[in-house]
Amino acid sequence: xxxxxxxxxxxxxxxxxxxxxxxxxxxxxxxxxxxxxxxxxxxxxxxxxxxxxxxxxxxxxxxxxxxxxxxxxxxxxxxxxxxxxxxxxxxxxxxxxxxxxxxxxxxxxxxxxxxxxxxxxxxxxxxxxxxxxxxxxxxxxxxxxxxxxxxxxxxxxxxxxxxxxxxxxxxxxxxxxxxxxxxxxxxxxxxxxxxxxxxxxxxxxxxxxxxxxxxxxxxxxxxxxxxxxxxxxxxxxxxxxxxxxxxxxxxxxxxxxxxxxxxxxxxxxxxxxxxxxxxxxxxxxxxxxxxxx
Amino acid sequence: xxxxxxxxxxxxxxxxxxxxxxxxxxxxxxxxxxxxxxxxxxxxxxxxxxxxxxxxxxxxxxxxxxxxxxxxxxxxxxxxxxxxxxxxxxxxxxxxxxxxxxxxxxxxxxxxxxxxxxxxxxxxxxxxxxxxxxxxxxxxxxxxxxxxxxxxxxxxxxxxxxxxxxxxxxxxxxxxxxxxxxxxxxxxxxxxxxxxxxxxxxxxxxxxxxxxxxxxxxxxxxxxxxxxxxxxxxxxxxxxxxxxxxxxxxxxxxxxxxxxxxxxxxxxxxxxxxxxxxxxxxxxxxxxxxxxxxxxxxxxxxxxxxxxxxxxxxxxxxxxxxxxxxxxxx
Amino acid sequence: xxxxxxxxxxxxxxxxxxxxxxxxxxxxxxxxxxxxxxxxxxxxxxxxxxxxxxxxxxxxxxxxxxxxxxxxxxxxxxxxxxxxxxxxxxxxxxxxxxxxxxxxxxxxxxxxxxxxxxxxxxxxxxxxxxxxxxxxxxxxxxxxxxxxxxxxxxxxxxxxxxxxxxxxxxxxxxxxxxxxxxxxxxxxxxxxxxxxxxxxxxxxxxxxxxxxxxxxxxxxxxxxxxxxxxxxxxxxxxxxxxxxxxxxxxxxxxxxxxxxxxxxxxxxxxxxxxxxxxxxxxxxxxxxxxxxxxxxxxxxxxxxxxxxxxxxxxxxxxxxxx
Numbered sequence: 048x049x050x051x052x053x054x055x056x057x058x059x060x061x062x063x064x065x066x067x068x069x070x071x072x073x074x075x076x077x078x079x080x081x082x083x084x085x086x087x088x089x090x091x092x093x094x095x096x097x098x099x100x101x102x103x104x105x106x107x108x109x110x111x112x113x114x115x116x117x118x119x120x121x122x123x124x125x126x127x128x129x130x131x132x133x134x135x136x137x138x139x140x141x142x143x144x145x146x147x148x149x150x151x152x153x154x155x156x157x158x159x160x161x162x163x164x165x166x167x168x169x170x171x172x173x174x175x176x177x178x179x180x181x182x183x184x185x186x187x188x189x190x191x192x193x194x195x196x197x198x199x200x201x202x203x204x205x206x207x208x209x210x211x212x213x214x215x216x217x218x219x220x221x222x223x224x225x226x227x228x229x230x231x232x233x234x235x236x237x238x239x240x241x242x243x244x245x246x247x248x249x250x251x252x253x254x255x256x257x258x259x260x261x262x263x264x265x266x267x268x269x270x271x272x273x274x275x276x277x278x279x280x281x282x283x284x285x286x287x288x289x290x291x292x293x294x295x296x297x298x299x300x301x302x303x304x305x306x307x308x309x310x311x312x313x314x315x316x317x318x319x320x321x322x323x324x325x326x327x328x329x330x331x332x333x334x335x336x337x338x339x340x
Numbered sequence: 341x342x343x344x345x346x347x348x349x350x351x352x353x354x355x356x357x358x359x360x361x362x363x364x365x366x367x368x369x370x371x372x373x374x375x376x377x378x379x380x381x382x383x384x385x386x387x388x389x390x391x392x393x394x395x396x397x398x399x400x401x402x403x404x405x406x407x408x409x410x411x412x413x414x415x416x417x418x419x420x421x422x423x424x425x426x427x428x429x430x431x432x433x434x435x436x437x438x439x440x441x442x443x444x445x446x447x448x449x450x451x452x453x454x455x456x457x458x459x460x461x462x463x464x465x466x467x468x469x470x471x472x473x474x475x476x477x478x479x480x481x482x483x484x485x486x487x488x489x490x491x492x493x494x495x496x497x498x499x500x501x502x503x504x505x506x507x508x509x510x511x512x513x514x515x516x517x518x519x520x521x522x523x524x525x526x527x528x529x530x531x532x533x534x535x536x537x538x539x540x541x542x543x544x545x546x547x548x549x550x551x552x553x554x555x556x557x558x559x560x561x562x563x564x565x566x567x568x569x570x571x572x573x574x575x576x577x578x579x580x581x582x583x584x585x586x587x588x589x590x591x592x593x594x595x596x597x598x599x600x601x602x603x604x605x606x607x608x609x610x611x612x613x614x615x616x617x618x619x620x621x622x623x624x625x626x627x628x629x630x631x632x633x634x635x636x637x638x639x640x641x642x643x644x645x646x647x648x649x650x651x652x653x654x655x656x657x658x659x660x661x662x663x664x665x666x667x668x669x670x
Numbered sequence: 671x672x673x674x675x676x677x678x679x680x681x682x683x684x685x686x687x688x689x690x691x692x693x694x695x696x697x698x699x700x701x702x703x704x705x706x707x708x709x710x711x712x713x714x715x716x717x718x719x720x721x722x723x724x725x726x727x728x729x730x731x732x733x734x735x736x737x738x739x740x741x742x743x744x745x746x747x748x749x750x751x752x753x754x755x756x757x758x759x760x761x762x763x764x765x766x767x768x769x770x771x772x773x774x775x776x777x778x779x780x781x782x783x784x785x786x787x788x789x790x791x792x793x794x795x796x797x798x799x800x801x802x803x804x805x806x807x808x809x810x811x812x813x814x815x816x817x818x819x820x821x822x823x824x825x826x827x828x829x830x831x832x833x834x835x836x837x838x839x840x841x842x843x844x845x846x847x848x849x850x851x852x853x854x855x856x857x858x859x860x861x862x863x864x865x866x867x868x869x870x871x872x873x874x875x876x877x878x879x880x881x882x883x884x885x886x887x888x889x890x891x892x893x894x895x896x897x898x899x900x901x902x903x904x905x906x907x908x909x910x911x912x913x914x915x916x917x918x919x920x921x922x923x924x925x926x927x928x929x930x931x932x933x934x935x936x937x938x939x940x941x942x943x944x945x946x947x948x949x950x951x952x953x954x955x956x957x958x959x960x961x962x963x964x965x966x967x968x969x970x971x972x973x974x975x976x977x978x979x980x981x982x983x984x985x986x987x988x989x990x991x992x
Binding site: 060061062063064230231232234235236237238239240241242245250253254 | 734759764765766768
Binding site: 382383497498499500527528529530531532533535554555556557558560561594595598599600601602603604605606607608610612613614615616619620 | 719720826828829856857858859860861862864865868869883885886887889890891909910913914923924925926927928929930943944946947
């Protein structure tokens with residue numbers, strides 16, 4: 048990294064965020080991930096305009112294999128519904144659950160982790176015991192209980208996934224806060240009269256954000272998998288078409304028609320892979336050791 | 341005495357985003373057996389890279405030895421195979437580092453780490469290796485060596501750890517020991533102990549030592565000869581007394597003058613420290629002239645045109661500066 | 671407290687740790703009964719090895735670590751008894767320069783904002799004048815003001831330390847606590863920063879509390895020197911008296927251990943100081959230095975010596991001087 052010389056040349060400022068963005072653009076994995084995610088998003092959001100078929104409508108004989116009829120290019124499911132229409136219309140719900148669950152995870156995780164790591168002592172003890180409580184609960188079972196107790200709407204599913212996945216983020220945030228709070232610029236901020244609130248949100252958090260952003264990206268992928276798992280067990284929102292729901296509904300016919308579960312499974316795989324690759328790319332971008340000297 | 345290690349015109353380049361950085365620029369050095377050679381300079385001057393080059397540990401990529409030779413008793417280490425370098429490292433040339441905590445593996449007992457090092461290079465039994473470890477710990481002045489050999493690194497103080505590092509480095513009776521800032525992380529009283537230890541060991545074993553440091557004080561304590569580095573070049577070399585009392589290069593003079601030395605009888609009069617103006621140049625932007633020219637108070641037009649070669653001013657003292665006579669006269 | 675004393679520390683104690691469940695109480699006596707005062711416009715150096723408590727003392731003066739006992743007075747404000755908003759206000763008068771120029775600046779803020787932040791937080795000057803004030807601060811520490819929009823990683827160590835100084839000067843403090851401000855810098859840069867600090871002291875009448883392990887630097891910069899060992903001051907005197915006539919065996923050993931940048935002539939004899947400083951957790955009874963002291967007598971191991979005036983305000987704590 049260039050160090051300013053005493054010469055008079057005008058120097059461009061290099062924001063650490065912009066540096067990271069530049070490194071991300073050079074990261075092979077990250078760019079591939081972005082490309083995959085853009086494809087998935089285009090497919091599910093622009094698709095309906097080009098392929099206006101209702102995924103709930105029965106259009107052909109049940110369990111027609113892909114390529115057998117022009118009416119259903121990717122075949123039909125056990126009720127005779129169009130798989131391609133299902134894939135297109137199942138996307139938004141899946142992505143929605145992933146994003147909302149991810150946001151809930153990150154929000155609770157950062158709040159709990161930040162307070163625990165910053166205040167330490169009793170606050171830390173208390174918050175970490177709660178975190179451990181949630182961490183030792185078997186995540187899938189607990190989410191299933193939550194979903195069965197309430198009506199299985201898309202919101203409840205997102206919330207349930209968020210509630211069972213925040214402890215990891217909280218621990219990560221806490222560890223970052225514990226590390227950064229001992230750095231001298233935090234003491235420096237305090238000695239120029241910054242209040243705790245400012246130190247937490249304006250000084251420590253921006254510097255702790257890099258690993259959290261990586262974690263958040265991966266969390267979205269994991270939440271999508273989680274949703275698929277719940278739907279597979281029949282606990283998804285039955286009124287919202289999602290990839291998970293397609294798998295769940297078709298699981299009994301896997302031997303009669305592989306395409307019924309494989310195709311939505313492939314979409315989930317692609318999306319999760321996209322998020323993972325983006326997470327990988329971000330990790331490279333934020334990790335200065337991997338950047339050239 | 342004969343030189344056991346001689347470096348000739350060594351060039352190491354690093355590829356960086358800003359361009360090619362020549363971190364070592366045609367440096368030549370000779371190490372005679374049984375002497376302590378100091379290499380002194382500021383961070384980024386190439387002193388540590390010199391050590392890594394000798395050890396065959398230049399990080400590659402981005403680094404690469406692009407020219408020159410490092411000959412150990414006539415064998416060129418630059419050309420040596422990886423397998424051969426493994427034998428050389430630890431067996432013939434060993435190294436100790438600045439940070440004794442991170443250079444020891446925290447999950448193994450220190451005795452085992454020393455024994456392991458011996459087993460790698462010599463065909464002896466485990467029991468003998470352990471005995472050697474204890475013997476080495478005794479030699480570096482660790483009290484109760486049998487007990488300390490069973491200790492883990494975190495159970496030892498910083499000074500002890502550095503002694504362990506020295507014991508490990510000397511366990512295979514190397515001919516050359518490279519010490520990279522061995523006392524920088526230590527307190528002064530402990531630092532003095534380590535200096536004494538290195539001095540004693542050197543006298544006892546005859547191991548040649550290359551001591552890399554930024555501290556002229558450490559050089560004065562230990563080194564027989566000194567090479568001063570600046571921006572990848574050796575700009576002055578000679579006997580320690582000569583360099584300290586009669587430095588020729590303007591940079592060496594500045595380096596000695598800018599440190600507030602401890603006086604035994606300080607006076608009320610406290611002049612400002614003399615400064616070397618400006619900053620160390622970026623290695624990617626070195627011009628064709630002398631690297632020190634932009635900061636040099638004595639520079640003449642030729643200094644910016646052509647890089648001065650290192651030339652002898654007397655039998656043991658060499659300087660890379662066009663204006664030596666002028667500087668001496670001032 | 672005399673007229674021109676700016677900082678006065680009385681019997682300061684900072685202990686860390688305490689009883690834990692299932693574990694014996696382990697109390698670290700980082701600072702254990704330290705008293706000193708610094709006259710306005712002068713510099714007090716605190717020297718000592720790692721674990722001597724010198725950095726903790728510095729942090730305690732700014733109330734950046736909890737104080738166990740003792741009082742700290744800056745001017746006529748007793749800073750040790752202030753809380754919350756009063757403490758925040760009082761910190762305007764005392765600022766700190768940190769050791770590590772790489773970790774003392776927030777890497778995600780522009781350096782101009784870093785220097786401006788104290789002005790905003792402490793409400794200094796009119797809002798529209800603050801840019802000019804930042805500009806002036808940059809000039810004062812010898813940086814080009816155009817560089818204000820850059821980020822810390824674009825500067826060298828010495829320049830970062832200048833930025834740290836500019837930030838500290840922003841609140842127009844009377845006292846600046848410097849915790850090893852030059853020990854992470856290359857020697858040539860170190861000289862530049864030391865000269866800058868002296869210049870600023872002359873121009874602004876600053877008072878420094880200067881923490882360092884480097885006796886050469888302390889001798890160069892400080893008017894008074896206190897030597898700390900395991901949380902206590904063992905010797906304290908004005909600069910000339912301390913260096914030319916050290917009293918305490920520890921001070922003598924410390925001075926002898928410093929490598930001299932001149933050729934060895936073989937006549938120098940070091941006071942052999944063996945071992946490392948003991949840990950501040952299990953403190954020895956008696957004199958804390960007794961275990962390493964080359965001239966310790968029996969009494970040293972049982973009774974702690976008092977810090978007494980040995981003439982002309984030269985304080986030292988050693989039984990052999992009584």
